[in-house]
Amino acid sequence: MGKGRTRRDQVSIPQVAQAAGVSTATAGRALGGYGSVSQEARERVLAAAAELGYQRNDLARAIITGRSDTIGLVVADIENPFFAAAVRGVSDAARAGGYEVLLANTDEDPARERSAVDVLLAKRVDGLIVAPTAGSAEHLVHAQRSGCPVVLLDRRAEGVELDTVLVDNDRASADVVAHLIRAGHQRIALVTGGMRAADPVASDQTGVSTGRDRVEGFLRGMRDADIPQPERYLRTAAGTPERAYAATRDLLAAAEPPTALFASDNRVALGVLRAVREASLRVPDDISLVAFDDADWTRVVTPAITVVSQPAQALGQRAGELLIARMAGSEDPPHSELMPTTFVERESVAAPSS
Amino acid sequence: MGKGRTRRDQVSIPQVAQAAGVSTATAGRALGGYGSVSQEARERVLAAAAELGYQRNDLARAIITGRSDTIGLVVADIENPFFAAAVRGVSDAARAGGYEVLLANTDEDPARERSAVDVLLAKRVDGLIVAPTAGSAEHLVHAQRSGCPVVLLDRRAEGVELDTVLVDNDRASADVVAHLIRAGHQRIALVTGGMRAADPVASDQTGVSTGRDRVEGFLRGMRDADIPQPERYLRTAAGTPERAYAATRDLLAAAEPPTALFASDNRVALGVLRAVREASLRVPDDISLVAFDDADWTRVVTPAITVVSQPAQALGQRAGELLIARMAGSEDPPHSELMPTTFVERESVAAPSS
DNA sequence: GACCGTGGTGAGAACGTTATCACCTCAACC
DNA sequence: GGTTGAGGTGATAACGTTCTCACCACGGTC
Incomplete structure (x- = not known):
């Protein structure tokens, strides 16, 4: 004792x-x-x-008042700087509104997402912010219907009516392709994750919406420029640095390798860049490179990398604000908010060498 | 309705x-x-x-059982990859033990830390993991005494008896200095944050323990090699990339600039590297570089950077495990656990040029 | 003087659980 | 046939708070 x-x-x-x-x-x-x-x-x-x-004792208080002053936040991967910044944004908004944040990590596992939502509901969070992973969003609709407002962060869910805060991935991706084409490229590769390897093109239901939209935009951009076989240099299922590395090695070893690489997020970019380095290719002389996410290191490497910058923290903050409005009783119909990306031109894109 | x-x-x-x-x-x-x-x-x-x-309703259950199956986690900056990884480790351990994580960000503000601990206590967390910022740890001792076990993560708190999981910063720092000296360097700079600029040497009570220990180790390493005026190239209060950038510019502009730079964490390293790039110095030919934290980008830049790797995720995981043992009733006297750092030699260190 | 509103107070219900206890049944054992 | 024990059940207390309501005192207004 x-x-x-x-x-x-x-x-x-x-x-x-x-x-x-x-x-x-x-x-x-x-x-x-x-x-x-x-x-x-x-x-x-x-x-x-x-x-x-x-x-x-806030527990007893929460029982009687029916409000816990807590919101649940469910993300796929807290170690991804994009989500870390988004979490930060949500935290700030929550704090400003007098809420605490209950955090859960899903590792992109739908089962873990469902159980996380379940636990958070049992803990009587007043609202939920979720970056939904692949699969059904039934549990989220159910949560919303049972009186717990839900806001989707960074990713859409098909066929459900939920507030969503995200970026126009399709368009940003198409813009990158257009930029590369203007620079003279034709053989453009997209290295991305989040989709089943089996069926990269019929991407309607598999994978995370972010990935799908970026693929969609990529293909659209290529078709708009009448480039044949746009999926020729499309590499899906390469969502980790390791897999992106492998996929890029593969691409570079081809008889007719791409002249430009488009990495679909900051972690993929890491793997892509490593493969490029190991192949002793010079950027941008031998190969051009563009990445999604303005990760802090992208401007400190040589050459600095041209990126699509996402307002990660602002995205999180806006999701938090939207949720707080909902919890305060807003009855507007659910809607999507698109936040602008910024194309940050640096030094990693040039005309193809040959 | x-x-x-x-x-x-x-x-x-x-x-x-x-x-x-x-x-x-x-x-x-x-x-x-x-x-x-x-x-x-x-x-x-x-x-x-x-x-x-x-x-x-877990709230009602928690009231009656006296356990909320929730632990509070208080970190300084979730956007720092080191903490993101640590949070991940804590999350994993918590999940394995059947606990949820309530997250709070302090932004290195002692007042926010105190209020966060207060709120978490009111929410009746079963235990607390804190990366304490500067200032008194009285509130943590108080929490522990009132029945809520506390484990310190990554940072010590002076004069209090609390379980602590961290790394031997002093020694790791001294080892880096020794390594640089063996490579032939004498003019070695440490760029670091977390301390008041006013009084960089009498570092007993100001700033975060991590920073202080690294400075201490740096000075010890220099003194052990009989290098005079070791504080000559010591730059504290440079904890953000921006401030580290400014501090490094300053160092490099000196009449007798350092031949080796030691960045005290991954964010500082970003600023240091940018300053080096802008000064058009070649690494390691013109200047050597070592950084704390094996951030993912450090091996993808050219040259790859020699770093002190910290087991961030393992640190978090161990803190979680320790806390779970405490919550299960362990009555061992509080102790510190040191986890090993790894010196990862890459390509950013060479003999000084002159 | 009757009436009202307002600030202050306390007794007790309410919230949704789990804990405690008493009780019942049935089978196993000597 | 009695004793023991285990499994199952329900009534009710308990947890620590806020809510509801009734009540009082006081001042102002008609």
Whole structure:
């Protein structure tokens, strides 16, 4: 036995009330900051609380008020700087609105996402922000219907009516392709993850929406320029640095290798760049390179990499604000908000060499 | 009134019990998985629960059991990849132990840290993992004493008895210095953050322990090699990429610039590297470079950067495990666990040119 | 003087769970 | 046939808070 009081003998409002010589109700009002309490009673209660080391219990409060002042945040991969920044944005918005954040990581596993949502619902979060992974979004609709507002972050979910904050991936991707084509490229490769390897083109339902949209934009951009066989240099299922590395090696070893590489996110870019380095290719003289995500290191490498910058933190913040509005009772029909990407031209794109 | 049931008419155990034709107690047992229930009763209860859309309420459960199955995690900066990885480690350990994680960001602000701890305590987390920022750790001791175990992550707190999981920063730092000296360097600069600019050497109480320990190790390493005025190239208060950039520019512009740069973390390294690039210095021919943290980009730049690798995720995981043991009732005296760093030699160190 | 509103107070219900206890049944054991 | 034990059940207390309501005192207004 020993140090410190154990979990069970926490001081509660009735004890404070008794010490202060007032009723439980009055002590509760003084401590909880609701109702009206005389100056004198408040002082006595506060003094008694300090004396006894009273610690309020938000759990009990949440049961009675029906609000926990907590929002649940479900992301795929906290280690991805994009999500880290988004989490930061959500955190900031939550703090500003008086909410705490309960965080869950899914590792892109739909089963873990479902169970995370379940746990968060059981903990009675007031709202949910989710970057949905592949698969059905039934559980999210269900959550929303049971009274817990849901906002989707960075990714769409098919056929459900939920607020969504994201970026126009399709268009940004097409713009990159157009830029490369203007620079003179024809053999343009897209290295990306998030889709089943088996069926890269019929991408309607598999994989994460972000990946699908970027592929879609890529293909559209290629077709718009009448480049035949646009899927020739499309490499899906390369979502990790390692797999992107392998996919890029593969591309570079081909008889007719691409003259430009488009990496679909910052982690993919890492693998792509490593493969390029190992092949002793010079950027941009031998090969051009564009990446999604303005990761901090992209401007410190030589040459600095041309990127599509996403407002990751702002995305998170906006999702938080939208959710807070919903929790406050907003009844507008669910809608998507597109936030602008910025094409940051640096030094990794040039005309093809041959 | 609108879509979906509102917050207030959630289904509760008594309602399920009535629908299933059993007592509240039995329904509670069937749903909560405690006590003993007949096969038949359980089935009836579960069917009724599914029918009515019952959602368990962990808040009410937590009140009665005294455990919320939640741990609080307080970090300085979630956007720092080191902490992102550590958060990941904590998450994994928590999940394995059946706990959820409540996350708070402090931005290195002691006031925000205190208020975060306060809120988490009010939410009745079962334990707390904190990467303490500068200043007193009184609130943490208080938390521990009031029955909420605390584990420190990555950073020490002076004069308090708390479990701590970290790395031997002093020694790792001294080892880097020794390595550079063996390579022939004398004019070695340390660019670091986390300390008041005013008084860089008397570092006993200001700043974050990590920074202080690294400075200490740096100075020790220099003194051990009998290099005079070791603080000559010491630049503190340069904890962000921007400030590190400015500090490095400053160093490089000196009459007798350093021949080797030591960046105290991955964000500092970003700024240092940018300054080096802009000065058109070649690494390692013109100047050598070592950084703390094996950030993913450090091996993709040319030349790949020699780093001190920290087991960030393992650190977080171990902190989680330690906390779980504490919450399970372990009464061992608090202790520090040092995890090993790895010196990863790459291509950014060479003998000084002159 | 009757009436109202308002600030303050306390008793007790309410929230949705789990814990405690008493009780019942049935089988196993001596 | 009694004792023991285990499995199952329900009534009710308990957790720590806020909510509801009734009540009082007081001042102002008609």
